Amino acid sequence: MKTKLGFIGLGEMGFPMAKNLVKKGFPITVYDLDHEPLKQLKAMGAETASGPDAVAENSDLVMVIVRTTDQVRKVLFDDNGVVSADTTPSAVAVMSTISPVDAGEMAALAKEKNIEFLDAPVSGARERAETGKLTIMVGGERNAFQKFLPVFDTLGSKIVHVGGVGAGEYAKLINNMFLLVHMCAAYEAVSLAECAGMDPSEVFDIVKSGTGQSWVIDNWETVHGWKKNYFEGGTLDLIYKDIDITLSIGEKKKIPLYLSSLSKQLGRY
Template sequence: MDDRAAIQCVGFVGVGRMGGPMAFNLHRAGFVVQAFDVASAPLQHLAQAGVPTADSLQTAVTNAGAIILMLPSDDALRQTMEGSEGLLSCLQPGQLVIDMSTSTLASSRHFATLVAERGATMLDAPVSGGEAGAQAGTLSIMVGGDTTALERCRPLFEALGRTITHIGGNGLGLVAKYVNQMLMEATFCAVAESFALAAKAGADLAAIYQAVGNGLGGSRVLDSMIPQLLSGDLGHGRELALHYKDGGYALAAGEFLGAWVPVTQLTHDLFAAAVAAGQETHSAVAVARVYEQRTGVQIVSQPATGTGK
């Protein structure tokens, strides 16, 4: 396969909550997409939207110039890459493998080496922006890997995202994603903790937000979190569980690199407590429930009928 030709055919593996809208956006942009997932329901949904689907991973990737992976976990990445029917077994020289999911740094660099040994190229290109960004095609894409490969993939990325940033070599796109997650998760916990203190003191939480929101303590996380706390609508969709997973990968990267990440360890423990308390199906704002349990004060308002709890 010519590793300089413009990419027209894309094999898309993993078409769930994030991958499905992304595959559709590529299809809508004019790429020839072959979608595959181990679950039948998301494939049926895409087929109804006019996106071609494949009955096996091998069929999805055979004629693809680029193969995009959008998988739910590091374990799923390993299962997809390895084995007699895994991607490594059918990869062709000149193909591009783009892992847009969030996996561990160790796995990503390991598979980048194995992909290169087969004459292909691998990029790590995790995203930020959630389901809304995936649907709107406005994701932030953080890319690690070869610059030439990135430029060849740029038309694909432009169909999926608004911001495309080349961070550096293999694995550094993931490092950028870890930094994003570490900052967000620490801020979610800091907001919950500080507003729990305010609630313990009997302060009006809306007034506290008005006082600090435009100061140096303000942030996009604060601006998204406080309306949810005040309305009692903690959302849904397993966002908190995904933050917990990604926080674990950030900790694993710290261990892999020999970095000291004590704040990340603490926030990960707090998210673990939220998962243990049954909050994994809500947004990350639900980490506030941990502070409610420990302090005995109410931070999350009673929701209106029909909203999250």
């Protein structure tokens, strides 16, 4: 019998992820403030709920992918939140990118209600969310990870248990450190190529088979689109949010993160 799922957050990433779970036959209850994705998923066979607590009462595992830490807290711990429900799930998986410190605090609160907590942020952008090819980095108890691995396997092609609570968030933040630094390097490379009278796309074709190859180069049109079509709450804005979390951790732990700090400043120009 397949795990009864709850899914909260049907935006850029959450909607295609929830669709894939419906297509794979998981019994799923969904919730979002936007009614349009609810209508579409209901037409596909999903149940819809009036709030996070109603999602919890129908689920063994509740998956949350909203934009900010405050939104995660509200979804889980408000009076109508998942943890406050009369009937709670056995586990929650926070798939948003939040501070590992906040993840630890949330896990402690969830444990008071005997709810397992997994932090399971994702990487791969919307294209890979749609094809079920995300990379998912999971922190939390290994037994809980193993129990719900078939669910994660539906959403991703690389699923890794990286350690205890918060480890998944650390892994995602490290990934985005590389991403933003590589983006800044690519824009500088474009400037140099154009200065030399070269076509940047031809230079990138060379780099793809050289030692400078990276995901940013392979997906340049997508990456450049993030910057060209920047908007609050969009992909690049969320990357900047993640870098802010990273820099805050570096400051608290006295770790010099010079390139991360510089790349955030450069990335805005």
